[in-house]
Amino acid sequence: MLENYLPILIFLAIGLAVGGGAMAAGFLLGPHRPDAEKNSPYECGFEAFEDARMKFDVRYYLVAILFIIFDLEIAFLFPWAVVLGEIGMFGFLAMVLFLGILVVGFIYEWKKGALEWE
Amino acid sequence: MIESLWGALPEALQTTIVIVAKIVAIVVPLMLTVAYYTLAERKVIGFMQVRIGPNRVGPRGLLQPIADAVKLMFKEIILPTNANRFLFVGAPLLSIAPALAAWAVIPFNETWVLADIDASLLYILALTSFGVYGVIIAGWASNSKYALLGAMRSAAQMVAYEIAMGFALVGVLLAGGSLNLGDIVQAQSGSILHWFWLPLFPLMMVYLISGVAETNRAPFDVAEGESEIVAGFHVEYSGMTFAVFFLAEYANMILIAALTSLLFFGGWLSPFQGVPLLGEPSLFWFLLKTAFFMFCFLWFRATFPRYRYDQIMRLGWKVFIPITIVWLLVVGLAVVVELPWWFD
Numbered sequence: 001m002l003e004n005y006l007p008i009l010i011f012l013a014i015g016l017a018v019g020g021g022a023m024a025a026g027f028l029l030g031p032h033r034p035d036a037e038k039n040s041p042y043e044c045g046f047e048a049f050e051d052a053r054m055k056f057d058v059r060y061y062l063v064a065i066l067f068i069i070f071d072l073e074i075a076f077l078f079p080w081a082v083v084l085g086e087i088g089m090f091g092f093l094a095m096v097l098f099l100g101i102l103v104v105g106f107i108y109e110w111k112k113g114a115l116e117w118e
Numbered sequence: 119m120i121e122s123l124w125g126a127l128p129e130a131l132q133t134t135i136v137i138v139a140k141i142v143a144i145v146v147p148l149m150l151t152v153a154y155y156t157l158a159e160r161k162v163i164g165f166m167q168v169r170i171g172p173n174r175v176g177p178r179g180l181l182q183p184i185a186d187a188v189k190l191m192f193k194e195i196i197l198p199t200n201a202n203r204f205l206f207v208g209a210p211l212l213s214i215a216p217a218l219a220a221w222a223v224i225p226f227n228e229t230w231v232l233a234d235i236d237a238s239l240l241y242i243l244a245l246t247s248f249g250v251y252g253v254i255i256a257g258w259a260s261n262s263k264y265a266l267l268g269a270m271r272s273a274a275q276m277v278a279y280e281i282a283m284g285f286a287l288v289g290v291l292l293a294g295g296s297l298n299l300g301d302i303v304q305a306q307s308g309s310i311l312h313w314f315w316l317p318l319f320p321l322m323m324v325y326l327i328s329g330v331a332e333t334n335r336a337p338f339d340v341a342e343g344e345s346e347i348v349a350g351f352h353v354e355y356s357g358m359t360f361a362v363f364f365l366a367e368y369a370n371m372i373l374i375a376a377l378t379s380l381l382f383f384g385g386w387l388s389p390f391q392g393v394p395l396l397g398e399p400s401l402f403w404f405l406l407k408t409a410f411f412m413f414c415f416l417w418f419r420a421t422f423p424r425y426r427y428d429q430i431m432r433l434g435w436k437v438f439i440p441i442t443i444v445w446l447l448v449v450g451l452a453v454v455v456e457l458p459w460w461f462d
Contacts, residue, residue, distance in 0.1 A: 005233065005235060007137045008223070008235070008241070011141050011221070011222040011233075015215035018218060019213075019362045023195070025358060026191055026361070027195055029192050030194045030358075033194065034196070034197075038196060039197065040198065041260070041263070042264055042353050051261070052200070052265075053258070067277040067278070074287075074288060077288045078288065081291035081292045082291060084454065085453060089454050096447065115431070115436060116428075117431045117432070
C-alpha cells in the first residue's frame, strides 16, 4: 500500500534536481560581473528608495482568510463525495445543512463588501 | 552479462532504478513538450496575428527552443543586494518540483501510470496548491516593489481560483465515486455522451477557466502584466533562475490540459467507443485531447484582452463559487437518486 507512494517521493526529489541542476549549470556557465547598479532592485529609471517590503492592501489579507475557510470546506467535501453513493439521502441532506451554513457566511461577507475590489 | 550484473544488485536498488527509469521516461518527453510548446505558442500566435513567427534558427525555426535554452544558460544570474539569497534561489525550486511531481499520478492509458495510488486526485489538489508558495516567496525574497506587488496579486488570484477549482474537483469525485484518476476515467466509459463534460458542464467550464487563471496565463495575467508591473514576481530573476520559473509555468499548463481531458473528456477513451479499431482506448486519444486543450491556452492568449484585477476577483468569487456550489448540490442529488444514464 504505502510502497505505491515511493515513486512520488523519488519524483519530488528528481523535480528538485531538475530545477537545481538547471540553476547550477547557469551559475557555472554564466559570467559573474556584479556591480552596484546591476544588483540594485528594479525601478523605473531612478534609484530604489525605501524598503520594498512596504505596507500592502488589507484586502489581500482578507482574501487569504476567506481562502482558508473555503479550502477547509473543500477538504471536508472530499471524503463525503467519495462515499455519497453509500450514505444516500441522509448524507446528502447533512451536507446541504453544512453547505447552507457556509453559504450564509458567504452571503454575509458579500453584503459586507469583503469581495469588492474597486 | 548485463543480466547477471542486474541480478547481483540488491532488490531495493533494482526497484529504485526501475522507478527512476520510468520517471525519466515521463520527464524527458515532458521537457521536450515544454520546449516545443513555447515554439508552438510563438508560431500559433504569430499566425493568428498574420505574422510568420520565429523562422531563423534551423529549418522553419524548429531549433528556436534549443537556441533559447542555450542562451539562457550562458546568461549571468543576478542576485540582488537586498534579496534574501536563500529564499531567492529556493523559490524557483518550489515552483518546478510540484509542477513535475504532479505527473506521478497521471494515467496515460489503462496500465501506464507511475504511482497508482487511491488518493491521486487529492495529491493533485495538494501539489497544484503548492505552486503559490514559489510565487509568493519569489516576490518577497526579491525585495523589489514590483516583485512584491506582482506576488501579492498573483497569490490572491491563485487562491481565489483554487477554491473554484477545488469545488469542480469535488463534482468530478461525486460523479466518479473515486479519488483514483484511473477509476474516474473508467467511470466515463460508454460513449462521448457518458464523459463527464456533459453532466458536469458548468464545472468543466469553471475548471478550464480557473486553470488558465491558476497558471497566470492571458487573459488573467495581471500578475506579470508586462505593461503594468513589468514581469511581476520574477522581475529580479535572470538566466536559468528565470528559465526554471518558465519551465514550471508551462509544465503546469500542460498538466491542466491533461487533467481537463482526464476528468471531463474521458482521458484515453475513444470518442468512437464501440466502433471496431477506431473505438479502442489508447494513449493516442489522451494525447490528442491534451494537445487540444494546450492549443486552447494559446488561442485564449491570442484572442482575449487582459482582464482588470477587480474583474478577475469578481469572476472568481462572485460568479464561479456560487455556480460551483449550486452545481455540486445538483450533482449530489443526481448521485443520490441514481439518475439514469450517468449515475446509475
